[in-house]
Amino acid sequence: MPHPRLPGRLSACAARHRPWCLAIGGSATTAGAIACQWPVFGHSPLFATLNVVVALAFVLTAAMLNGEESLGSVTAALVLGGLLWPLSWTSSWDAGPSALVSTFAYTHFWVCLGWGVLRYPAGRLQNNGERVLLGSAVLVIPLANLGLIGIGRPEWFGYSGHPDLWWYGKPIGHGAFDTVVWILDSVTLVLAVAFLLVVRGRLRRYSELDRRVFRPVALALLLAFVLAATVNFFVYNPSDGDIGPEFVVISLTLLAIPLAFAAAVLRRVFVRARIAQLLATLPTPPDVRAVRAALQAALHDGSAEIHLWLPGEDHHVDADGAVRPPPPSGAPELVMAVRTAAGAPLAVITAAPAMRRNRDLVEAAVRASAMALENAQLHATVAAQLDAVRASRARLVEAGLHERRRLERDLHDGAQQRLLALATRLGLARTKATDPDTISAIEAAREDLRHALADLRSLARGIHPAVLSQGGLLPALEVVTAALPVEVELDIPAARFEAVLEAGAYYTICEALTNTVKHAGASRARVAVRHDGDVVRIDVTDDGKGGATAVEGGGLAGLIDRVRALDGALVIVSPSGGGTRLTASIPC
């Protein structure tokens, strides 16, 4: 095993000088590949050219993809494969060490591919099962095949048996040899199937994203493996004889492997581009739910979640707004903290444990979404504050109403009843009195008391009309409008509303009518109250001179405030000379 840093340095150097690397690697591979299978050009020039192309595809793809983070572990295997494949065709020379070199190269080529795939994308084998599989493959394919030379004759391998051909060992009987070959081929097929199962298991464990990226590679490899193992049953390995069409198919399939790796890289590039694109199309203002949907779609991870930090509330909420603390750093999920541009905590993004392999993509997504999240955080913070303000305003309105009712009740039960009891005493005194002076004094006191009671009554009614709590808007407004100098038509449902709403509507209508009486010069007015779904609509119209505008501190401005305190909205339409229409919509 070389120094672990050495491949890294080599690959970094190659990535720096990529054009040189491509030019030199390409020329050298072409030259080498042509040299290795020179005799083949004589009888099968097309097939020889195809092999040159295969070797070039391996080497050039490796050079192109070198430095691509997700493929770092495969480039070495690709380069090696690109060298071994033409070397395996040195068998065509049929002289010297060609048989040994070819057998060595051909068998190692397949092992090398398997090794490369098993290392993808983590850069190492993942468990003992995979190690055992690779070990068995090395033992069975290259070693057994080299051993096979020792017990066979060159002719059995398809060589001419030229004395120049290097050979070793002592041949056994041809029948026994065929049996051994058959057994080895079967074991090879079993290994290919085992490899298929391992790759399938990996695909299952992968995240959806990895699956999408890895699937083309896996398919191309499996096809090549199964094909090669099957072909093994019929032909031993490359030889100088006729090159069967099965080898053309294998070569074509091999061509698909570097292309599949390139496709995998392209897929990741697409994913990254998609992340940028998805996050660029977020709505404004972005809500966390939209950011989460974009993240999940971009990462192909339906479990990705955003835990947005709310600085005012001191807790995290998920995209649905529910309080949800992020998982601890030791959790199986991929956990990533996001900070604002100013460095303040912004959010924690979690993804499925399988996404750990794609940390770079998740990071890209997190970076791209930071701005949107920061906006969303601001938005959520403001919304939360607004909710709090609304809630406290509602409480204030309610407390105000409560206080008014309490005051009115205190007046009613206290001062009013006392004065009324006093009235009974005066009445009693009046029946007992005979002296004219006393009688006139009692009459005067009675008169004063009547005034006092009337004053107190109008005071209590102004604080909170009892008839409103008791009978609702309609009777309360009937009482009010009866005393007004304009004719008021009431179109009000007898149904009751919530006390706060009733009180708010009551005072709103009273103020609107007061304005009508004071400023509009109207002869008629109309009050309509409609329960419209979840809104109560109040219309106060008059036939006055119109031209009403809300000025700071004026009656209409007060009205607008009153309606807003109930979370409602007030619209005033008052064309000059065309009457005034006031429309308040209050949610209920």
Added chain:
Amino acid sequence: MRVAIADDSTLFREGLAMLLTAAGAEVVAQAATAEDLIRGLGRSRPDAVILDIRMPPTYTDEGLVAAERIRAQHRAIAVLVLSTYAETPYALRLLGDGSGGLGYLLKDRVDDVGALQDALRRVIDGRLVLDEEIVAGLLAHRRRADELARLTPRERTVLAHMAEGRSNQGIGARLHLAPKTVENHIAGVFSKLGMPASADDNRRVLAVLTWLRNAAEAGEPGAVTGTPAGASFGITPGTRSTSGSGHRSDLSPFG
């Protein structure tokens, strides 16, 4: 005269009881809630009960509910409701079907035992009694101002007394007028205002109230609810509704 009183203010209740006793009435029962009063009615057998409107437990309209129950269960017992506020809707709800024996007065009236006794006597006689403040409010309303302006001051006073539930005789006594004169005034009022005359005093009260409460124009049906039942005139809501679109499809060119 046997009287029972229900009012949650002890001070007022005692004062009223004392006043009525001094005036010669017999206060046969006192209660702080309408429920207690109604339970004891079988024993106390009053000629009239005096009810506060706001009483426990809800302090809303217990008095009105109790009045309806008492009138339904004890036909012989008259009910006079006393209220801190002069609320027209309540008064009209109370006078209801015009069967009489009911009255609605402002609590302030307790300073005049004569008026109180008069009201009690009238409800016991099966008449309707309405507080002058409510009638004054109705008369002051703009919606009938033009028509009311056609009445003489004397006729207006007579109209008010009619609305308060007084008989011809009672009106004559109040205004020191001969019965014949009162009748003339009443006839004047009815013809000037275009109201159908009614021989029954209680019906007359309701007719006057209905007339006062109805808007001058006929274009506002249903604008005000609480119109006493049994009123013999007025605009009937619904008569203006035009035939619906039920037959429209027959006219459709696509039919």
